Every structure is written in C-alpha cells, then in structure tokens.
Amino acid sequence: MQIQWWKLNLAIFAFLLAVVDARKNRYIVPGAPWYDTDGNLLSAHAGGIVEHDGKWYWFGQNERIEDKDLFSGINAYSSSDLLNWDYEGRALSSINGTVIGPDTVVERPKAVFNEETQTWVLWFHSDNSTYGLLRQGVATSPNISGKPFAPFEQVMHADRQLRIYPGPYDFQGVFSPLGGTSQDFGLFQDVDHDGASYALYSNGDADAAHDNLIARMNSTFTGVEELVYEFPDFDLEAPTMFFSGTRYYILMSHKTGYRPNNVVVFSAEKLEGPWSAQSYIATLGTRTFNSQSTMIISVKGSERSTFLYAGDQWTTAKDLYLSTYVWLPMSFNDNTGALNVDWHDLYSIDVKTGSITVPNGESYEAEDGEISGVAYSTLCPTCSGGRLVTNIQGNGTLTISSIQGTGQPQWVSIYYHNPDGKWGDNRGGDLLVLNRTATITVNDDPPITLRQPSGSAGIILSQPLNVTFKAGGENRISFNGFRQGLASDVDKIVVYGNIYDD
Ligand SMILES: *[C@@H]1O[C@H](CO)[C@@H](O)[C@H](O)[C@H]1NC(C)=O
Ligand SMILES: *[C@@H]1O[C@H](CO)[C@@H](O)[C@H](O)[C@H]1NC(C)=O
Numbered sequence: 037m038q039i040q041w042w043k044l045n046l047a048i049f050a051f052l053l054a055v056v057d058a059r060k061n062r063y064i065v066p067g068a069p070w071y072d073t074d075g076n077l078l079s080a081h082a083g084g085i086v087e088h089d090g091k092w093y094w095f096g097q098n099e100r101i102e103d104k105d106l107f108s109g110i111n112a113y114s115s116s117d118l119l120n121w122d123y124e125g126r127a128l129s130s131i132n133g134t135v136i137g138p139d140t141v142v143e144r145p146k147a148v149f150n151e152e153t154q155t156w157v158l159w160f161h162s163d164n165s166t167y168g169l170l171r172q173g174v175a176t177s178p179n180i181s182g183k184p185f186a187p188f189e190q191v192m193h194a195d196r197q198l199r200i201y202p203g204p205y206d207f208q209g210v211f212s213p214l215g216g217t218s219q220d221f222g223l224f225q226d227v228d229h230d231g232a233s234y235a236l237y238s239n240g241d242a243d244a245a246h247d248n249l250i251a252r253m254n255s256t257f258t259g260v261e262e263l264v265y266e267f268p269d270f271d272l273e274a275p276t277m278f279f280s281g282t283r284y285y286i287l288m289s290h291k292t293g294y295r296p297n298n299v300v301v302f303s304a305e306k307l308e309g310p311w312s313a314q315s316y317i318a319t320l321g322t323r324t325f326n327s328q329s330t331m332i333i334s335v336k337g338s339e340r341s342t343f344l345y346a347g348d349q350w351t352t353a354k355d356l357y358l359s360t361y362v363w364l365p366m367s368f369n370d371n372t373g374a375l376n377v378d379w380h381d382l383y384s385i386d387v388k389t390g391s392i393t394v395p396n397g398e399s400y401e402a403e404d405g406e407i408s409g410v411a412y413s414t415l416c417p418t419c420s421g422g423r424l425v426t427n428i429q430g431n432g433t434l435t436i437s438s439i440q441g442t443g444q445p446q447w448v449s450i451y452y453h454n455p456d457g458k459w460g461d462n463r464g465g466d467l468l469v470l471n472r473t474a475t476i477t478v479n480d481d482p483p484i485t486l487r488q489p490s491g492s493a494g495i496i497l498s499q500p501l502n503v504t505f506k507a508g509g510e511n512r513i514s515f516n517g518f519r520q521g522l523a524s525d526v527d528k529i530v531v532y533g534n535i536y537d538d
C-alpha cells in the first residue's frame with residue numbers, strides 16, 4: 037500500500053493543532069499553580085501589568101526553583117485574554133558587580149510607556165540583601181519585551197526545555213527618590229486624565245518613617261519629581277492604585293513579611309486628597325484570602341469596566357517558587373468608597389466586553405460522605421449545610437463517593453476549615469500561618485499532599501485541586517491527615533468543568 041504523505045502530514049498537523057488547542061485555559065483560578073503556554077510554571081511574583089497593542093504584559097520577579105540567586109531576573113509574559121500567557125523572556129537580568137547583582141534585591145517591577153521619549157520604563161524597588169539601602173531603580177527599552185528580537189538561551193530540564201530570552205531593558209541606575217528612602221513599589225499611570233505617572237512607596241521602617249507616599253514622576257518617567265500625598269504613619273506596603281472613573285482607590289497591605297494580612301483600601305477624588313479612612317477589602321480572618329496586594333488589572337470592556345485585584349499568595353522565603361497568584365474581581369461603591377474583593381473558586385473574563393462569568397460546580401457535602409475512625413461530623417454555623425467533618429487524623433478518614441467526572445483534568449475546590457492561625461496586622465503580633473496538611477486520594481491514583489494554610493475560627497477557605505476523574509459517576513476522593521497528622525476540617529468539595537477548552 038502506498039503511503040499518502042500529504043495525508044499523513046495533514047494528520048500530524050491537525051494533531052499538533054489539537055494538542056495546542058486542548059491546552060487553552062478556560063478559567064482564572066485563584067491560588068492554583070499557573071502554567072505558561074510552554075507548560076512552565078508561571079514565575080512573575082510581586083508583579084505589575086500594562087496593556088499595549090491589544091495585549092497585556094505582566095512583569096514579575098523570577099523565583100524559579102532552579103534560580104537560586106537573590107535576584108535572578110524579571111520575567112515578562114503576554115496575553116490577549118488574561119488566561120493564557122506566553123513567556124516573553126527576561127525583561128532584566130542581574131548584572132554582576134553592580135547594584136542589581138545576583139546578591140541584591142530587585143523587587144516589585146512595574147513597566148510604563150513614556151510618550152515623550154517613546155521608551156518603556158521598568159521601575160523596581162532596589163536594595164541590598166538586608167534592605168538597608170531603600171532605593172528605586174529604572175531600566176529602559178525601546179520595546180516592551182524582547183522575545184521576537186533577541187536570541188535565546190536554552191535550559192534543558194528532564195522533561196522540557198525552558199527558553200530564556202535575555203531582556204531588552206537597559207539598566208539605567210538606582211536613586212533615592214526626593215532624597216528619601218523607598219520601600220516596596222507600586223506604579224500608577226493616570227491614563228484617564230493627563231497620563232502622568234506616580235511612584236507609590238513607603239519610606240521605610242525607621243522611627244521617623246512608616247509613611248506611605250504618592251510621588252509624581254518627571255516627564256520622562258525616569259525620576260521622581262514631586263510629593264503629591266503622604267499617608268502619615270500608616271506603616272503599610274505593597275501599594276497599588278486604580279481610577280474607577282470617579283474615584284482613585286489605593287490598596288496596601290500591612291507589613292508582615294511573606295505572611296499574608298488584611299489588605300486595606302483608601303479612596304479620594306483627587307490624588308492630593310483628602311483621602312478616606314481606611315477599610316478592609318476582604319472578609320476578616322481570610323487575610324485577604326491569604327494574599328498580598330501587588331497590582332490591579334483594569335479591563336475596560338465594551339459593556340463594563342472590570343477591575344481585578346491581583347495579589348501574591350506567598351509561601352515562605354525558602355520556597356518562594358511555590359507561591360501562587362490570587363486574582364479576583366472587585367466591587368466598589370464610589371459614593372461610600374467601600375471596596376470588596378469577593379471570592380470565586382474560578383471564573384472567566386471576556387476582555388472584549390469586560391464581563392466575568394462564574395461557572396457552576398457540583399457540590400458534595402463532606403457530612404454526606406463516608407466517615408470512619410476518629411473522624412466525625414459536627415455542627416458548623418458558617419458551613420454549607422451547617423456541618424463539616426472534623427478530626428481527620430490517625431485512622432480518621434473521609435471519603436466522598438459517586439462523584440461525576442469527565443475523564444479530563446478538572447478543577448475541584450476543597451472547602452476547608454483550619455482555625456489554627458491568629459490573624460492580625462501588627463508586625464509584632466503572633467501572625468503565624470499554621471498550615472495543616474491533608475493527604476488526598478482520588479480513586480486509586482497516587483496520593484496528593486495538600487497544604488491547607490490557616491484562616492481563623494469559622495472561616496471557610498477554598499483551595500483548587502487539579503483532578504482527573506474517570507468519565508462517569510464512579511469516582512471517589514478520600515481525605516486523610518498527612519502522615520496521620522491533623523488535616524483541616526472539610527466542609528464540602530465543588531467539582532467544576534474541564535480545566536482546558538474542549
Ligand atoms: C557572574 O558571576 C558568577 C560568579 O562569579 C559567574 O559564575 C557568572 O558567570 C557571572 N556572570 C556573568 C554574566 O558574568
Ligand atoms: C545594606 O546597607 C546598609 C546601609 O548602608 C548597611 O548598613 C548594611 O550593612 C548593608 N547590608 C549588606 C549585606 O551589605
């Protein structure tokens with residue numbers, strides 16, 4: 037039989053297309069590991085985002101497990117739908133022997149385009165390893181990213197290739213803004229008014245400091261020119277700002293290191309103030325869903341403007357690479373200045389219209405499952421169905437059965453209760469995040485270990501899990517304590533549709 041090569045080639049081509057298509061994310065999933073379109077873990081922490089030519093560009097700290105340096109680089113990613121991100125390369129890498137060397141601190145990168153010079157300017161917090169220098173730095177580039185132009189370096193991994201495109205940004209220098217100190221960094225460009233840009237930062241931890249500043253950049257966006265407002269003695273960090281069309285809102289976290297706390301918001305009609313009193317943006321005891329503010333994504337769609345809160349769900353300094361992202365839509369009231377970040381296990385966003393779609397999942401209550409050993413079901417006033425399953429440790433197990441699956445990777449949200457933590461905003465306080473750890477087994481698959489960071493009494497948090505069930509209704513999930521230890525209480529699980537577009 038004669039092989040028809042063109043048919044074979046067409047089949048291979050169609051197969052490749054199908055593989056690529058099958059991997060398109062359908063949802064934004066707060067707290068889940070996020071993979072770029074090459075299949076690598078997305079590493080863009082404490083980031084900033086900017087829209088350009090119909091695409092979003094996300095700049096963030098590279099914290100990959102294989103890069104051990106304190107400062108290894110700033111990564112850039114691009115996306116036209118906010119769901120699927122292409123790696124655009126290193127915007128900036130460390131430079132030996134300079135103030136942005138591998139043993140220095142370069143954090144919270146934010147990029148902005150300057151019309152006057154037709155230049156992209158990448159701003160960041162610059163410091164030494166003990167955070168004693170408290171400066172800002174800038175790098176500039178004629179292009180927002182370097183991917184199509186620069187040659188790349190290939191790094192081989194066991195199962196994949198990581199391409200590192202050296203960034204196009206040229207390091208310009210670091211400085212002390214207005215002759216003062218600068219800690220953390222946020223950037224706001226007032227595109228709805230005069231297009232001016234502002235540096236948002238704290239002036240540090242010295243006794244005379246603890247203030248939060250809004251300072252106007254000069255016309256080339258390469259320096260800070262004038263103090264516009266100072267929040268006196270608020271002792272906050274991780275600032276990010278947006279303009280709603282009526283009011284400016286600034287979000288900031290308290291200073292508790294990598295441990296999350298309750299992010300606050302202030303609002304004003306003018307950047308010079310008067311600014312409102314502060315208020316919390318999320319349910320107390322969730323510590324802003326265990327995240328710290330970093331940027332706001334403004335989606336100005338044809339039907340509505342949607343503003344997404346974007347925060348970092350940090351792990352610890354030792355395992356930063358496992359930190360994830362919490363992006364959630366915000367609702368706010370321009371009459372009162374109230375702003376809320378509401379939890380969704382997952383959602384999709386239509387960047388053309390600006391609308392958010394929250395899919396329905398199938399809920400399975402823990403108390404309806406099979407409970408054995410020392411585990412038991414008990415009343416829980418804040419739980420769905422009014423009950424949860426507790427004391428999951430030792431021989432105590434919970435098994436939820438008859439779960440409907442699709443045979444494809446699906447998101448499953450585990451609603452759990454871990455009240456061990458003591459939330460608080462004061463840095464001197466007892467702020468430990470006390471995670472319990474569960475061992476979760478899906479059907480007869482190898483067990484998964486799930487860290488369950490604490491909330492507070494009665495606070496039910498939800499964590500996404502990527503699960504591949506068998507197609508049909510014959511699936512089960514069981515919960516044990518990791519190494520027989522105490523796992524979190526389980527309220528329910530919610531099974532959603534497929535992770536990827538069909
Ligand atoms: C930077 O210094 C390290 C350690 O001395 C060295 O291994 C590395 O090759 C240097 N990198 C560059 C780009 O010079
Ligand atoms: C960082 O800078 C401060 C202020 O100059 C200094 O006291 C401290 O020793 C420096 N840290 C390191 C690791 O060089």
Ligand SMILES: *[C@@H]1O[C@H](CO)[C@@H](O)[C@H](O)[C@H]1NC(C)=O
Nearest residue numbers: 177178179181182185186204
């Ligand atoms: C910027 O893009 C232009 C093409 O638009 C290219 O010629 C140039 O080399 C790029 N510059 C850098 C620094 O990548």
Ligand SMILES: *[C@@H]1O[C@H](CO)[C@@H](O)[C@H](O)[C@H]1NC(C)=O
Nearest residue numbers: 211254255256257258259260
């Ligand atoms: C802005 O500030 C930077 C840093 O001081 C300086 O290099 C630049 O020339 C300034 N731009 C203008 C227009 O003054």
Ligand SMILES: *[C@@H]1O[C@H](CO)[C@@H](O)[C@H](O)[C@H]1NC(C)=O
Nearest residue numbers: 408409410411429430431432
């Ligand atoms: C589970 O362990 C407890 C002691 O921790 C024991 O009293 C009980 O009999 C055990 N139950 C089963 C079903 O093995």
Ligand SMILES: *[C@@H]1O[C@H](CO)[C@@H](O)[C@H](O)[C@H]1NC(C)=O
Nearest residue numbers: 069070071445502503504535
């Ligand atoms: C989900 O799990 C599947 C199967 O292990 C894996 O191929 C896929 O990359 C995972 N996707 C995400 C988004 O975690």
Ligand SMILES: CC(=O)N[C@H]1CO[C@H](CO)[C@@H](O)[C@@H]1O
Nearest residue numbers: 350351352469470471487489
């Ligand atoms: C964020 C956090 O507190 N993580 C802790 C979870 O538990 C592991 C070990 O049990 C600790 O090493 C982490 O620090």
